[in-house]
Amino acid sequence: MAMTEENLKVANKTEQLTTFESGNEMAAMAAAQINYHIMGYFPITPSTEVAQYLDQMKARGEHDVKLIPADGEHGSAGICYGAAATGARVFNATSANGFMYMLEQMPVQAGTRFPMVMNLVTRAVSGPLDIRGDHSDLYYALNTGWVILTARTPQAVYDMNIMALKIAEHSKVRLPVIVAYDGFFTSHQKRKVNYFKDRKVVQEFVGECPTEYNFARDPKLPVTIGAHMNGEDLMNNHFQQSEAMYAAGEVYQEVAAEYAKLSGRNYEVLDLYGMEDAEVALFLLNSAAETAKDVVDKLRAQGIKAGVISPNIIRPFPAKEIREALKNVKALLIGERADSYGGHGPNLTHEVKSALQEDKNNETIVLSRVFGLGGKDFYADDAENFFQAAIVTMEKGYADKPFDYYGHVPGNPEKVLKPVITPQHGDVYNSGLIHVENDPETNKLKVKIPPLRSLTSKPKRIASGHGACPGCGIFTGLELFFKGIEGDVVVLYQTGCAYVTTTAYPYTSHKQTMIHNLFQNGAATLSGTVEAFFELKERGEINVSDDATFVMITGDGGMDIGMGSAIGTALRNHKLIMLEYDNEGYMNTGSQMSYSTPKGHMTSTSNVGKSQQGKSFHHKDTAQIMASTNIPYVFTGVEAFPQDLIKKAAKAQWYAQNVGTVYGKILITCPLNWKSEDRYGEKILEAAVNTCFFPLYEVENGITTITYNPDEKKKRVSLEEWLKYMGKTKHLLKEENHELLVELEEEIEHRWQRILAKHENPHL
Numbered sequence: 001m002a003m004t005e006e007n008l009k010v011a012n013k014t015e016q017l018t019t020f021e022s023g024n025e026m027a028a029m030a031a032a033q034i035n036y037h038i039m040g041y042f043p044i045t046p047s048t049e050v051a052q053y054l055d056q057m058k059a060r061g062e063h064d065v066k067l068i069p070a071d072g073e074h075g076s077a078g079i080c081y082g083a084a085a086t087g088a089r090v091f092n093a094t095s096a097n098g099f100m101y102m103l104e105q106m107p108v109q110a111g112t113r114f115p116m117v118m119n120l121v122t123r124a125v126s127g128p129l130d131i132r133g134d135h136s137d138l139y140y141a142l143n144t145g146w147v148i149l150t151a152r153t154p155q156a157v158y159d160m161n162i163m164a165l166k167i168a169e170h171s172k173v174r175l176p177v178i179v180a181y182d183g184f185f186t187s188h189q190k191r192k193v194n195y196f197k198d199r200k201v202v203q204e205f206v207g208e209c210p211t212e213y214n215f216a217r218d219p220k221l222p223v224t225i226g227a228h229m230n231g232e233d234l235m236n237n238h239f240q241q242s243e244a245m246y247a248a249g250e251v252y253q254e255v256a257a258e259y260a261k262l263s264g265r266n267y268e269v270l271d272l273y274g275m276e277d278a279e280v281a282l283f284l285l286n287s288a289a290e291t292a293k294d295v296v297d298k299l300r301a302q303g304i305k306a307g308v309i310s311p312n313i314i315r316p317f318p319a320k321e322i323r324e325a326l327k328n329v330k331a332l333l334i335g336e337r338a339d340s341y342g343g344h345g346p347n348l349t350h351e352v353k354s355a356l357q358e359d360k361n362n363e364t365i366v367l368s369r370v371f372g373l374g375g376k377d378f379y380a381d382d383a384e385n386f387f388q389a390a391i392v393t394m395e396k397g398y399a400d401k402p403f404d405y406y407g408h409v410p411g412n413p414e415k416v417l418k419p420v421i422t423p424q425h426g427d428v429y430n431s432g433l434i435h436v437e438n439d440p441e442t443n444k445l446k447v448k449i450p451p452l453r454s455l456t457s458k459p460k461r462i463a464s465g466h467g468a469c470p471g472c473g474i475f476t477g478l479e480l481f482f483k484g485i486e487g488d489v490v491v492l493y494q495t496g497c498a499y500v501t502t503t504a505y506p507y508t509s510h511k512q513t514m515i516h517n518l519f520q521n522g523a524a525t526l527s528g529t530v531e532a533f534f535e536l537k538e539r540g541e542i543n544v545s546d547d548a549t550f551v552m553i554t555g556d557g558g559m560d561i562g563m564g565s566a567i568g569t570a571l572r573n574h575k576l577i578m579l580e581y582d583n584e585g586y587m588n589t590g591s592q593m594s595y596s597t598p599k600g601h602m603t604s605t606s607n608v609g610k611s612q613q614g615k616s617f618h619h620k621d622t623a624q625i626m627a628s629t630n631i632p633y634v635f636t637g638v639e640a641f642p643q644d645l646i647k648k649a650a651k652a653q654w655y656a657q658n659v660g661t662v663y664g665k666i667l668i669t670c671p672l673n674w675k676s677e678d679r680y681g682e683k684i685l686e687a688a689v690n691t692c693f694f695p696l697y698e699v700e701n702g703i704t705t706i707t708y709n710p711d712e713k714k715k716r717v718s719l720e721e722w723l724k725y726m727g728k729t730k731h732l733l734k735e736e737n738h739e740l741l742v743e744l745e746e747e748i749e750h751r752w753q754r755i756l757a758k759h760e761n762p763h764l
Helices: 005-013 023-034 048-059 073-085 096-101 105-111 136-143 154-169 199-206 231-263 287-301 319-325 347-357 380-396 452-457 474-483 519-538 563-572 622-627 642-658 678-690 719-723 727-733 735-760
Strands: 016-021 038-041 066-069 090-094 117-122 147-150 177-182 191-196 270-273 280-283 306-311 313-315 331-336 365-370 403-405 435-439 444-448 489-494 514-517 549-555 577-582 633-638 662-667 696-700 703-708
Touching (some): 023 048, 023 117, 023 154, 090 096, 136 147, 147 154, 147 231, 154 199, 154 231, 191 199, 199 231, 270 287, 280 380, 306 319, 319 347, 331 380, 435 642, 444 642, 474 662, 489 519, 563 622, 633 678, 642 696, 678 719, 703 735, 719 735, 727 735
Parallel strands (some): 038 066, 147 177, 331 365, 577 662
Antiparallel strands (some): 633 696
């Protein structure tokens, strides 16, 4: 049929382009086309790319979204809530423990009824740490009061991100919405995707941003948001919220039907494949359902009536539609990438069973299997095994094992893990060549160290065989610091490159005790370890003659998300050392901007383009922040000045064993993300010191002492001498960025003069 002129206009207006992109790319594409007001974010694998893609587009001037880098996911959730409460359109993306860190804020946003859209790129929740995809984070979202859509493909990620905002802002709903898709499966795998050529089509579909709610957007119209309630009022509040959630199910169907007319793609409440006459079926979320569809075709060719059910929305839970779909199914296997420990089946298993209880005529036998945890792949063979279990159950008329795990392997006692590296301790780390004395007259320590070659006999604390990048400065810097530490150490590593490259089960590169915890809790965790050690020793429950030195290693932005814990630990003055290796970014997740990134430096979330020139604000001075807590010893150091660093390590150990908390910051190179040549590592560090960007000093009992002054040594160099070695800063040397370079120079000089003033006046 020939198209009418009117239809032709509509077709041209809604023209779609075809591309091959990942789920993360399409989430960013949808956000850019909607042109949200605010994205408060914090990088965590595998959701990090969403912010990266948006920042790249921002640098090219392709959208106006204000990207706000938070100090952690809890902060990002607060940024989003504050923006939503002001009436802005708000967007976010996170995963796993990042979602857990913001969990406290999730019911706040839902309970006060402020819309926004967040992409949950699903990933295993630690511990132990695993960065690959399962649904253990998604299941924590079920009781937060957020509407939850599930996207099986990159196409669905794009489409549902557009639909989600319209649902969230609907007058019957007014709730935040999660779009959940599988980490590293849907998030990173590229698939064929259609998207609207003109973003005005998307913007017209979602409509104008609502202004009629009680937003805190006009000081002349004051409102109170979040007032505490008594039980009766809270009951009414939650009843209204519950009604809105169920209304969201109806609104979803309306929006999906409207979007189908616009795009040609329909997202029913349930994605049903082969379910019209199915006798055996699988119930699967997201990408696993796509794998199972091929097996349905295979089984139907054999005369077996098989089918797959996959919901597109799980909050509100589509109980009515599930009852209808399972009316004639004899055996159903529910596969879930998470567990509800001790519940005899994960969450959705019980919700499906509960839905079926409402149908007195339903005789479906339900099996439940936990599978695919930690990103364990789900192949067609696995789907076939699921179907075979359902078929056997159908034939027997009952389930031998209603609940079980699938894919676990029993241990073999004959293959018990044995240490490859002999643990080292005690005297092997006592050189006897380092001498530290307390001078009561100056209230400072005197340190004598031997020539460096004399300390090479001390074995390394970290064995060779770790997975760090070529030229990485972390381990040479840490090992040099450890040369100044005598005796045993107990080390806690926060998540970061130093941790992930040295411990991948069943391997470890650590010769002495190592504990891991997440960014936000490293210092608090080690403070608990320290106090437990001393308490157990005092009670005679452990027999240790020499005290170990307790060291927390943080880096890769770990003094952003973990700053609160670190300050709390410092204020309590536990006997431990906090050592930050500063590589000027979140290198562990792919070189995103951190608060230690200098202004103007390029990262994957502070790109360079016509609309922006790298990071937009100055770097955080963690050494001065920690010094303000009045702990006994704070220092800075670099590998390029080895004697200075070793002396400070020896002092750090004395204070940590005799007085209290120590903080140290060492600058280390990251050739991969600094875009520098491996051979220039020492030159870059030396230049950073000689430009006064990274001054070497210590704060001992409140008194600041500069331990190396490039002006006095006549070694001072221009800022360009440091920047020229790194690809991430080449743009700062261009004429058009001269003002930015001058601003950075002035800030560095200002900070240097403050340190000089403190050095010259012990009362500052």
